[in-house]
């Protein structure tokens with residue numbers, strides 16, 4: 001692992017790091033904020049998964065999570081959203097697929113299967129690297145994310161309920177199998193057999209029996225992707241049907257941007273901190 005940069009912030013350290021990923025077979029970059037409390041012992045770890053077109057830098061620059069993470073004593077890890085590099089296949093001009101749009105799945109279709117393995121990267125390789133190099137309490141992990149990253153957070157939590165104690169999302173894609181901007185990506189990464197998509201679709205996972213203790217979702221009512229791409233009420237309904245507690249806050253007038261995310265970032269950090277402190 002190489003250190004790209006570090007900067008002191010709110011008594012902690014915001015760092016950017018890179019490494020050669022065996023899983024994605026390319027160099028990957030990620031951001032980690034370590035709070036001041038880490039000087040006296042391991043801290044709970046919160047994963048933030050970003051949306052389409054993002055790298056690790058969008059939330060680091062605009063998410064405004066450091067003041068509260070420092071106050072609560074939480075490490076925040078912000079991975080990239082796809083493999084990178086000149087050798088990684090891409091679709092030039094398509095912001096909903098390829099680089100910046102890994103959808104947190106392990107591709108099975110060529111030519112994407114070699115590099116597009118973001119599910120394994122986020123659930124296996126990067127956690128091992130974090131555990132080895134940062135003062136993280138790996139028994140206290142939470143996960144959250146935005147849009148495509150909200151989809152990543154919900155599906156990864158549902159598939160790994162023993163790993164994560166808490167999960168929340170900002171404007172998540174809750175049913176990617178039926179949304180216009182994600183369906184083509186699932187087809188190209190996972191193939192045309194829709195049965196394979198269900199394991200990466202939050203609504204389908206719940207319908208098929210996956211369980212998680214509870215969810216928090218914040219969604220702006222002025223989000224231009226709300227009705228076509230996001231539809232958080234579908235996940236609310238799926239959870240309510242099987243008795244999973246869910247809080248869906250519809251935030252009047254907020255859009256899909258980091259102005260929205262940063263407004264409710266403190267609420268999400270505090271919500272996770274409460275759940276990660278327990279036990």
Ligand SMILES: N[C@@H](CCC(=O)N[C@@H](CSC=O)C(=O)NCC(=O)O)C(=O)O
Nearest residue numbers: 051052053054058095147148149257258
């Ligand atoms: N086509 C536009 C819009 C891209 C966009 O809105 N991306 C969102 C995530 S959308 C779902 O995953 C985002 O987080 N953008 C980064 C940001 O810093 O706002 C475009 O290409 O700009």
